Amino acid sequence: MISDPIKLAAAGLGRGFMLTLPSLLADPHVRLTACAAPRAASRQAFLDAFGGRAHESVEALAADPEVEAVYIATPHQMHREHAEILAAGGKHLLVDKPLAITMADASAIVDTVEAAGVQLVAGPSHSFDQPVVRARALIDERDLGRPAMLHAFNYTDFLYRPRRPEELSTEQGGGVVFSQAVHQIDMVRLLMGGEALSVYAATGAWDPARPTEGAYSAIVHFDGGRFATLVYSGYAHYDSDVLQGEIGELGAPKDMAKYGAARRALAAVASPEEEAALKSGRTFGAVDPAPKAPYPEHFGPVVVSCPRADLRLTPTGVEIWGDERREFVETPAAPSPRTEVLRGLYDAIRRGAPPPQTARWGRASLEICHAILDSARTGEPVPLKRQS
Ligand SMILES: NC(=O)c1ccc[n+]([C@@H]2O[C@H](COP(=O)([O-])OP(=O)(O)OC[C@H]3O[C@@H](n4cnc5c(N)ncnc54)[C@H](O)[C@@H]3O)[C@@H](O)[C@H]2O)c1
Numbered sequence: 001m002i003s004d005p006i007k008l009a010a011a012g013l014g015r016g017f018m019l020t021l022p023s024l025l026a027d028p029h030v031r032l033t034a035c036a037a038p039r040a041a042s043r044q045a046f047l048d049a050f051g052g053r054a055h056e057s058v059e060a061l062a063a064d065p066e067v068e069a070v071y072i073a074t075p076h077q078m079h080r081e082h083a084e085i086l087a088a089g090g091k092h093l094l095v096d097k098p099l100a101i102t103m104a105d106a107s108a109i110v111d112t113v114e115a116a117g118v119q120l121v122a123g124p125s126h127s128f129d130q131p132v133v134r135a136r137a138l139i140d141e142r143d144l145g146r147p148a149m150l151h152a153f154n155y156t157d158f159l160y161r162p163r164r165p166e167e168l169s170t171e172q173g174g175g176v177v178f179s180q181a182v183h184q185i186d187m188v189r190l191l192m193g194g195e196a197l198s199v200y201a202a203t204g205a206w207d208p209a210r211p212t213e214g215a216y217s218a219i220v221h222f223d224g225g226r227f228a229t230l231v232y233s234g235y236a237h238y239d240s241d242v243l244q245g246e247i248g249e250l251g252a253p254k255d256m257a258k259y260g261a262a263r264r265a266l267a268a269v270a271s272p273e274e275e276a277a278l279k280s281g282r283t284f285g286a287v288d289p290a291p292k293a294p295y296p297e298h299f300g301p302v303v304v305s306c307p308r309a310d311l312r313l314t315p316t317g318v319e320i321w322g323d324e325r326r327e328f329v330e331t332p333a334a335p336s337p338r339t340e341v342l343r344g345l346y347d348a349i350r351r352g353a354p355p356p357q358t359a360r361w362g363r364a365s366l367e368i369c370h371a372i373l374d375s376a377r378t379g380e381p382v383p384l385k386r387q388s
Contacts, residue, residue, distance in 0.1 A: 002028040006346055008094075009034035009067040011058050011082055012074035013042045013284035016096045019250060020071065020124055021289040023338035029346040030069075036061040037284075045285030058082050062089030069119075069349060072096060075164070076173040080105040087116040092349050094341070097125045098182045098369060099362030101173035103386070106363040113359050119348035121341065121355060122362030126299035127186035128340040128355075130331040131313040135304060136191055138311065138318060138329060145307030147192050150228035152184050154300025156249070158234030159207070159214040160262035162279035165272045168212050170373070175212030176234045177203065177369050183299050185365045188220060188228045190356060191304050195388060196364075197221045199371035200381040206235065218372050221381075232300075236262050240300050247315040251293030251337045293337045364388075 008030040010017050024032050034053040035046045043054035055061045061070060062085050069092035072082050079100050083093055093113065099122050100106040113120040126132065139147060158180055166172035167179070189196060201218035205211060215233040222228065241247065241254050248254040269275045280286065295315045302313040312319040317330040336342070344355035364387045371382040 002346070004350065005029055005031040006092075006349055007031055007033045007066055007068045008071060008345075009036070009061055009064065009069070009091075010071045010073055011036045011061060011086070012072065013037045013046065014073065015279065015282055016073040017071070018282065018284055018287075018289055020073070020096075020338055021284070022292045023336035023342060024071075025289075026292050027336040027339050027342045029339070029342040034061060034064055034067050039285075042283070042285045058085050062086045062091060067091060069094060069345060075166070076101050076178060077166070080108055083109045083120070084112050087112045087118050090116070090118065092119040092345070094121050094123060094345050095359075095362065097122065097186070097362070098173070098178050098366050099359065100366065101178060103363070103367060103370060106359075106366050110359045110363055119345075119354055120359040120362075121345045121348055122186075122357045122359065122365070123341040123344065124338050125186040125341075125357065126183040126297060127190040127357060128338065128344065129187070129298055130296040130334055130340060131298065131315065131318055132187050132190060132302075133340050134329065134331050135311050135313055135318045136193075138320065139191075139304070139306055142309070142320070144309045144311075146194070146224065146226065147304050147306050148226050149305040150188055150192055150302065152188060152228065152300060152302045153231035153240060154180070154184065155233045155238040155240040156180075156300075157236035157239070157262040159210050159212075160234075160236040160266055162266065162269070162275050162282070163210075164276050164279060168210050170212045175205075175214070176232055177213050177216060177372050180232055180234065181216060181218070181230065181369050181372055182365050184230045184232065185220075185368045186357065186361075187299060187302065188230060189361075189365065189368075191302070192222050192226060192228055194223045194226070196368060196384055197223060197387075198381045198383045199368055199375050201372040201375040203372065203376035204233075213373075213376075216372055216376070218375070220368065236260070243301050244298055244315050247295050247298070249297060249299060250290070251295040251297045251315065252290065253294075295337075296331055296334065297337050
């Protein structure tokens with residue numbers, strides 16, 4: 001029982017907010033008290049559903065005394081400005097991934113929160129998934145040795161979900177590297193521990209109608225000769241959830257009979273404006289939030305190789321392939337699929353004990369996103385400088 005949940009507001013009531021909402025409503029670590037949203041219809045829908053206060057601007061939200069922390073779920077390019085306004089109002093921050101688009105903006109956010117003395121948790125990201133957190137703990141508890149190799153891959157329909165125009169332009173933070181690689185990078189960094197040193201990568205942009213990266217393959221080298229491979233395709237063909245018990249990314253059973261639905265829905269769209277409107281039609285107030293998912297979230301198959309065991313993460317737990325026997329460790333029941341990130345925010349604010357995913361962490365993960373793009377462009381490995 002938690003007697004003092006964080007009084008949390010949301011800036012932006014779009015898709016990101018919708019995906020976190022079932023957890024915000026079910027989780028005891030937070031209480032949703034306010035929002036900032038530019039559209040009057042979204043504000044009214046918020047008031048109808050939750051009461052509290054609905055502000056027209058982030059500035060007004062920053063001045064709301066009933067708000068302790070704000071979940072920034074506005075488009076990537078706004079994260080810096082919104083973080084600066086809210087930190088100046090003394091609000092703690094939960095900033096959805098990626099922390100920013102440019103390294104300069106990420107550094108400005110780091111400087112802002114450190115100067116203001118507010119907590120920033122970089123998330124939600126799949127590094128907070130319960131099987132990831134459990135695997136990390138098992139590596140230490142079972143003394144399996146430092147992870148030496150990690151393999152993570154994910155095949156989704158990401159590129160064919162309805163998008164705003166900037167989400168299809170790499171320069172403006174679009175494509176799978178900024179929005180999806182960052183999940184894998186966060187997971188990989190958490191599981192591997194230690195410091196990433198360099199990145200060697202290739203990217204694919206195979207659909208001229210959606211001219212941004214839809215796929216990548218990257219090798220991240222860590223200290224001590226350790227390494228991880230990250231593979232992703234958002235081209236809506238193969239679906240790696242078939243290897244995950246047909247449980248989708250958000251922890252709900254997936255209807256595999258709906259194969260091809262994302263491309264079919266887009267085929268009916270005639271212009272970028274229509275596509276953006278289709279995306280808006282999936283935001284808060286336009287559709288009901290999904291029910292709370294029965295399983296933890298996941299981001300595709302992951303295998304971590306330690307000196308004394310391989311660990312395979314599944315949507316419901318962790319398989320340990322030890323020297324002489326195999327074991328399955330189930331993840332314990334949780335109040336919500338995104339409980340670990342909300343607990344992280346709670347611990348940061350109430351106990352001064354933030355999770356590893358701070359503003360500096362978010363900047364380090366963003367550096368790896370840029371390194372993937374740079375390495376793909378130059379064909380050379382890219383050394384990392386902002387990891388510690
Ligand atoms: N962690 C996840 O699972 C996940 C999933 C989807 C999106 N996201 C992240 O959420 C962020 C938003 O992406 P999205 O897909 O939800 O986009 P979106 O377009 O669906 O939503 C953005 C929302 O921000 C609002 N907004 C715009 N300007 C604003 C302002 N000045 N003040 C307040 N609100 C404003 C818009 O009205 C819209 O409702 C991105 O950083 C994205 O990476 C995270």
